Amino acid sequence: MNSEAVGQAMRDVADDLIRPRFRTLADGDVDTKSGPDDLVTIADVEAERALTPLLAAIADQPVVGEEASEADPSLPDVLGTASAAWTVDPVDGTWNFAHGSIDYAVMVAHVEGGDAHSGWILHPETGNLLYGGVDAAVTVTDDSGMVRTVDSVASAPVRPVSDLRGMAVLKFAPDSAAHGLVGLAEDVAEVTPPRMCAGWDYWDIIDGGLDFLLYFRAKPWDHAPGAAICRAAGYAVRHLDGAEYRPGDPGRPFLVAREGEWDALAEAIRARAGEL
Template sequence: METEEILDLLRQAADEVIIPRFRALSEDQVQEKSPGDLVTVADREAEIFLTKRLQDAYPDAAVLGEEATSIDPRVLERASQAPHVFTIDPVDGTRNFVEGSPDYAVMVGEVRNGQTVRSWIYQPQHQRAYVAEAGAGAWCNGKRIKPLNPPADPARLVGATSNRKLLKQPPQGLAPLEEAWWSCGIDYPRLAGGEVDFLVYKNDWPWDHVPGALLVAEVGGATGRLDGSAYDLVTRRPWVLTTASRQVMGPVGAALAAVVG
């Protein structure tokens, strides 16, 4: 499928399944997968919709959906061994969605032989669509996003996180971190647009980070671990760092690692 055709699938899922439930969820349409981790009927139905359409178009590809994985963790293991994978986060920022905040997104990433080649982030309430293709650039609503130009001095960088420990205990050598938007589908585009210079997360689920990491890479940024090693679809361990340039990843990662251990 062409890049625009897959973006149309995200829009269709939002229009038909997600937006009609926005600020209209009944109590029985919201559940907890684990304490504090919410899922709604919109998450489940949107993922089913996107999975079917992608599998119809790419029958040999693995589809790694957040909700399917929460039911059967073997989905993640199978996808990690597949040469062609689509990641799906049907409603990224579910808590925001449940609370009536417009800061949520639909996200899909495409990975071939371990490398992310295309990604899509659609923010239904903001009517913004972000698309990235490896080596070809990143766009917002059809307009190419300009390369990032962050400060070289780590102390001048603006960082954001949802991790309470880092918000309360600023890393030495860095400015106090701001609170992120509680949705990777909002966070990553804000970094790509130059509103913040780095993002740090404790959880490293592929459906959260694969789409945004490519978006940021295509405007000059980088995503990896606090020790500077690469982020990938297969490896699971805490902490993911995305910076507006690879040059600042070392000092920022070291400062954060000194706090979180």
């Protein structure tokens, strides 16, 4: 897989079709999907339309884009059946993008055999590109081309749950679980509010600002890139029942944490959330 070609395609599309719309969107450039907070912009649509053939040219495999899946809800099924496929989130954090916040991202993953194999997360307004995957160390490439390798946490000392700081998205949790998990803040050092952009949540854990991420909805374009990158950096990415996260298995809560800390943290979460 030509990881540099993927990153360059993402940068080119962001520079041509996304960044020129940042803080310049007209009223007719923004629409809603499933609800008033679920936005789509002209940048989402045009960027995905441009990225799809570029990725297919790098590896001729199905491309599962967020906006294409809105039109064809059966499209993500190929992630569990095809030998390999791409996922694309053209503008992750569309609400942030539409409201002028730099906390948005372009995200791509390569899925092989149903598993998140490689992931790319671009932050267009900072120029940083996060990449990692199976047999590929996690790197951050800035817009000048300088590459920094991120150290793995695989051998990091195991800490107690009470020392861990993380982020939990409870918006999609069952009401009883969400109510119970409010108490998680008593078990850990801190639970921070979500950034409303998974592409920045994963940056925060890789960069060391957070120790865990908890999600209750697993759209593949939101999480396959981050799952591949986090595993490459020594994190476990598993559903709360212990099953490994797979992009073709959406909708189940999952936890990202250091391998040695995952079990104890999951136990604390399950105790608070109750039956899931």
